[in-house]
Amino acid sequence: MSAIQSCRLLLAALILISVTPANAQKLDGVVTDAVGESIPGVQIFLQGTSIGTVTDKAGRFEFNTLELSSYTVVFKFIGFRTASHRVDLTKGDITLNIALVQEAIEIAEVTVTAEGTTQSFLTRAPVAVSTLSPEELSDVRGQSLGETLAHLPGITTLTTGPTISKPVVRGLHSDRLVIMNAGVRQEGQQWGGEHAPEIDPFSPDRIEVVRGAAGVEYGVGAIGGVIRIEPRELPDRPGYGGQLLINGFSNSGQGSGSLHVEGSPQSIQGLGWRVQTSGRAAGDAHTPDYVLGNTAFRELNGSGAVGFHNSRFGVESFVSHFSTELGIFRGSHINTIEGLLAAIELGRPAVAYDFGYDIDVPKQEVAHTVLALKGHWQPGAAGSVLEVKYGLQRNSRKEYDAHRIGGRPSDRPAFDLTLLSQSVDVKYRTNPTGNAFAVFGASGLTQGNENGSLGYLIPNFRALTGGLFARGLWSKGTVNLEAGTRFDYRWMRAFPREFQGTGSFEKDVRRFNSLSGVASAIWQFLPSWSAAVNLGTAWRPPNMSELYSFGLHHGTAQFEIGDRALGAERSMSIDGTLRHASGRANLEVGIYVNRFADFIYLFPEAEPTITIRGVFPTFSYRQTDARLAGIDGLVEYSLTKFLKAGVSGSMVRARDTGNDIDLINMPADRLHLHAAFQLPDRGAFNSSEVELGSLHVTKQTRFPAGVDYADPPDGYNLIEIDLRTSINVGTTHVDVGLSVKNIFNTSYRDYLSRYRYFVDEPGRTAILRVRLPLGTYNDR
Amino acid sequence: MKNDSKLNYFTTLAKHAILFSLAIGLIVLSGCDSNEPDPDAGEQEVITDIIMTLTNETTGSVTSARAEFDEAGVLQSVETVSIQAGTTHSVSMEFLNEIEGDDITEEIEEEDEFHQLVYAVGGSAAARTTITNRDTDGNGNPLGLSFTLTDTGATASSGTINVTLRHYEEDAQLPDDKVNDDGGSEIPGIVENDVDVTFPLSITV
Numbered sequence: 001m002s003a004i005q006s007c008r009l010l011l012a013a014l015i016l017i018s019v020t021p022a023n024a025q026k027l028d029g030v031v032t033d034a035v036g037e038s039i040p041g042v043q044i045f046l047q048g049t050s051i052g053t054v055t056d057k058a059g060r061f062e063f064n065t066l067e068l069s070s071y072t073v074v075f076k077f078i079g080f081r082t083a084s085h086r087v088d089l090t091k092g093d094i095t096l097n098i099a100l101v102q103e104a105i106e107i108a109e110v111t112v113t114a115e116g117t118t119q120s121f122l123t124r125a126p127v128a129v130s131t132l133s134p135e136e137l138s139d140v141r142g143q144s145l146g147e148t149l150a151h152l153p154g155i156t157t158l159t160t161g162p163t164i165s166k167p168v169v170r171g172l173h174s175d176r177l178v179i180m181n182a183g184v185r186q187e188g189q190q191w192g193g194e195h196a197p198e199i200d201p202f203s204p205d206r207i208e209v210v211r212g213a214a215g216v217e218y219g220v221g222a223i224g225g226v227i228r229i230e231p232r233e234l235p236d237r238p239g240y241g242g243q244l245l246i247n248g249f250s251n252s253g254q255g256s257g258s259l260h261v262e263g264s265p266q267s268i269q270g271l272g273w274r275v276q277t278s279g280r281a282a283g284d285a286h287t288p289d290y291v292l293g294n295t296a297f298r299e300l301n302g303s304g305a306v307g308f309h310n311s312r313f314g315v316e317s318f319v320s321h322f323s324t325e326l327g328i329f330r331g332s333h334i335n336t337i338e339g340l341l342a343a344i345e346l347g348r349p350a351v352a353y354d355f356g357y358d359i360d361v362p363k364q365e366v367a368h369t370v371l372a373l374k375g376h377w378q379p380g381a382a383g384s385v386l387e388v389k390y391g392l393q394r395n396s397r398k399e400y401d402a403h404r405i406g407g408r409p410s411d412r413p414a415f416d417l418t419l420l421s422q423s424v425d426v427k428y429r430t431n432p433t434g435n436a437f438a439v440f441g442a443s444g445l446t447q448g449n450e451n452g453s454l455g456y457l458i459p460n461f462r463a464l465t466g467g468l469f470a471r472g473l474w475s476k477g478t479v480n481l482e483a484g485t486r487f488d489y490r491w492m493r494a495f496p497r498e499f500q501g502t503g504s505f506e507k508d509v510r511r512f513n514s515l516s517g518v519a520s521a522i523w524q525f526l527p528s529w530s531a532a533v534n535l536g537t538a539w540r541p542p543n544m545s546e547l548y549s550f551g552l553h554h555g556t557a558q559f560e561i562g563d564r565a566l567g568a569e570r571s572m573s574i575d576g577t578l579r580h581a582s583g584r585a586n587l588e589v590g591i592y593v594n595r596f597a598d599f600i601y602l603f604p605e606a607e608p609t610i611t612i613r614g615v616f617p618t619f620s621y622r623q624t625d626a627r628l629a630g631i632d633g634l635v636e637y638s639l640t641k642f643l644k645a646g647v648s649g650s651m652v653r654a655r656d657t658g659n660d661i662d663l664i665n666m667p668a669d670r671l672h673l674h675a676a677f678q679l680p681d682r683g684a685f686n687s688s689e690v691e692l693g694s695l696h697v698t699k700q701t702r703f704p705a706g707v708d709y710a711d712p713p714d715g716y717n718l719i720e721i722d723l724r725t726s727i728n729v730g731t732t733h734v735d736v737g738l739s740v741k742n743i744f745n746t747s748y749r750d751y752l753s754r755y756r757y758f759v760d761e762p763g764r765t766a767i768l769r770v771r772l773p774l775g776t777y778n779d780r
Numbered sequence: 781m782k783n784d785s786k787l788n789y790f791t792t793l794a795k796h797a798i799l800f801s802l803a804i805g806l807i808v809l810s811g812c813d814s815n816e817p818d819p820d821a822g823e824q825e826v827i828t829d830i831i832m833t834l835t836n837e838t839t840g841s842v843t844s845a846r847a848e849f850d851e852a853g854v855l856q857s858v859e860t861v862s863i864q865a866g867t868t869h870s871v872s873m874e875f876l877n878e879i880e881g882d883d884i885t886e887e888i889e890e891e892d893e894f895h896q897l898v899y900a901v902g903g904s905a906a907a908r909t910t911i912t913n914r915d916t917d918g919n920g921n922p923l924g925l926s927f928t929l930t931d932t933g934a935t936a937s938s939g940t941i942n943v944t945l946r947h948y949e950e951d952a953q954l955p956d957d958k959v960n961d962d963g964g965s966e967i968p969g970i971v972e973n974d975v976d977v978t979f980p981l982s983i984t985v
Contacts, residue, residue, distance in 0.1 A: 336973045339965070612974075
């Protein structure tokens with residue numbers, strides 16, 4: 001069908017060319033950047049036709065013999081946001097002078113345009129990208145980052161009950177993903193499967209997930225993808241405004257809210273500020289049949305930003321603090337193999353818990369503070385930019401154990417880690433010449449980790465990392481090419497115990513360095529279709545847990561042993577992405593093969609470990625070769641003006657090729673269908689919509705035999721409904737939304753839930769959302 | 781004009797901010813904080829030694845067997861419990877943290893209602909060697925810090941003695957749960973094992 005549509009467009013273009021204009025009209029103008037420097041080489045074409053030209057050395061362009069008609073003129077130049085302008089030539093010649101807006105440096109890699117033009121969607125990145133726009137985000141406010149991303153193609157979540165969820169991109173998570181928050185790489189204790197990203201779910205205005213190796217700008221670890229979290233841009237027009245968001249969740253009795261105020265003073269043009277705070281508090285979650293004891297949580301966050309910019313300069317400082325206290329389901333913290341097997345056999349909690357908001361041990365207390373300073377400067381000619389960023393982050397993680405000799409759990413945490421990180425990034429983008437430009441960058445990171453308490457799961461360490469990269473982009477006509485390379489060096493000095501878990505501390509220094517690289521092509525082979533191919537190679541050094549851990553892992557009742565001799569892990573990937581965008585339909589499908597050399601994983605040892613609490617199955621970190629391949633994508637189609645439907649899905653096939661077995665804990669295939677009906681405006685109710693969604697997840701049938709305590713759970717199907725409307729109250733409008741998830745209160749378990757051995761997932765929940773704009777808050 | 785001077789002021793400010801952040805970054809990056817741990821850091825409440833002391837009820841002679849664990853709880857060594865065929869011993873248990881010099885036995889005695897020691901004799905000795913007469917807690921329920929080990933055989937034999945130190949959680953219904961706990965698989969959320977260790981048993985003629 002889409003092919004037919006494209007043929008029609010082509011046909012239409014041919015007809016246009018063959019028609020000789022009866023009354024020739026002239027369209028001309030000059031293209032400049034924001035400072036007024038003229039830009040030569042800008043591609044200009046009339047949408048829906050094959051008519052096009054480029055600007056000359058003085059930035060001038062001219063169309064001489066146009067038909068007496070109206071056109072959409074599209075201006076495209078590498079490094080700048082694509083602009084489009086509607087002109088009506090029926091009334092005579094027109095002169096159109098355009099100033100193009102520059103893209104931020106890193107955005108050139110994954111083009112973000114709020115307006116989401118067809119053109120920029122088709123050429124936005126050489127690999128598949130999942131995005132959540134401000135509108136889409138407002139429908140999922142109050143949920144954690146992992147839950148927020150869960151419906152996007154290629155993304156699943158690894159959960160530890162209702163309180164902890166981590167994003168999984170194409171089967172990879174934790175240290176194989178990079179999270180960029182407000183332009184700074186998030187540095188926390190992400191090695192643990194039960195360590196959720198320390199992100200305020202109310203702060204992002206836009207989220208993008210780059211699926212697959214994401215080029216050379218993000219440094220080591222960007223093997224599986226990049227999650228980019230962007231706060232709202234600072235206001236630059238005089239005025240004050242803000243918004244208040246309030247949510248309630250029926251299942252866990254969660255209440256949450258966020259207040260955001262921003263402004264820009266009249267007296268200083270270009271100065272903007274923003275303060276924001278949010279909080280969430282929830283009680284124990286309910287499955288359809290019982291309460292999940294001790295799954296309450298509390299979260300309090302705040303952030304502030306102030307920035308100034310004029311046409312050539314910009315500076316911005318950003319401060320944020322995230323803090324949470326969250327309970328771990330008591331029945332999952334089992335320290336003996338007999339107890340674990342008994343709990344799996346029972347299949348439900350042994351204790352009938354009462355609902356409450358109390359948080360008892362086992363629990364986590366996590367805090368994360370970020371200070372970021374950013375500056376950019378445009379030294380002269382159009383397009384060149386120097387950007388400097390400094391980031392200071394402090395991550396504190398305290399985990400309280402339920403197990404203590406003598407019966408009473410200690411008031412002191414079982415482990416207490418403080419990670420201090422400081423980073424400096426410098427990037428320079430050259431002035432685009434011809435059809436190409438280059439970006440050069442250098443970055444440095446220093447980290448210190450302190451373990452201030454009883455356990456010594458992760459040793460104290462110091463780490464220094466430095467990197468240099470260069471990448472070049474070339475664009476002409478319908479083809480964009482890109483190539484880049486990066487060198488990184490990491491030095492780590494850890495203080496593990498001499499004899500694994502025991503003995504006195506000693507120094508262990510490891511050094512790693514390697515190259516990563518990317519080469520890609522995007523070809524817009526039809527006006528509404530594009531195809532991209534991306535070849536990439538990336539690496540990551542082993543993390544502290546893989547190198548030094550030695551001890552019993554609570555909740556999984558397995559003894560884990562690190563290996564100090566582990567080397568780096570490397571991936572080599574090939575990605576293909578097909579995109580289509582027209583007035584009615586949007587499509588993005590990605591297909592990939594990601595081969596790993598020295599993939600780090602937990603190997604089940606034949607010999608168990610005999611401890612004071614009995615005998616435990618033992619796993620040690622080893623390296624093997626692996627292959628992850630799959631397909632994921634999204635199709636959206638407007639059937640009528642009022643009815644929109646879409647499908648997104650993902651499939652991963654993961655194999656340990658070294659041992660010729662399947663990889664454990666890989667997401668099952670999933671398909672999400674949704675349809676949205678727009679309701680007519682009635683009285684004070686505007687932009688009302690009803691959306692129905694259905695998520696189908698299959699049973700995972702590919703897993704290594706004889707390693708896990710229980711086989712993967714059955715597949716499941718969940719239905720949800722969402723109603724939203726905007727109510728006029730006086731001069732303002734209040735957005736109200738009501739959604740019900742898991743409408744039929746289905747009992748189910750997910751293979752990527754760490755609680756799947758013991759209990760079901762939470763049941764039905766109704767969510768009420770209210771959004772109140774304040775002052776002169778500009779929605780979009 | 782006034783606006784222009786403000787603009788210039790902020791432009792200068794912007795330049796300085798960039799330079800300042802670069803300078804800070806470089807200073808901090810070169811700064812060297814060792815992060816070396818305190819040698820005493822990471823000490824835990826652990827049991828490192830379990831000692832079983834046996835007193836022959838007839839002769840009064842005393843023997844003992846010791847199991848040793850490292851700080852991570854991994855078994856380092858375990859001695860064999862040796863008795864003569866046909867003898868009766870009164871046995872007492874001791875739990876020590878040798879690193880901190882703590883006697884964990886006292887902590888168990890202080891919270892005796894929440895604890896119970898369960899014993900099981902395994903191997904061929906199981907048919908003739910029994911454990912009886914465990915001491916009791918404040919509620920009169922079994923505790924098991926001391927007990928009687930009786931062998932009724934006349935020939936040499938061997939086997940094992942499994943020792944489980946169980947503690948009852950806050951959710952447990954005491955004393956019912958403790959009395960009804962048969963020592964089999966623990967009930968998660970009610971009871972859990974602090975210790976699960978097996979001593980070899982040797983019976984000589």
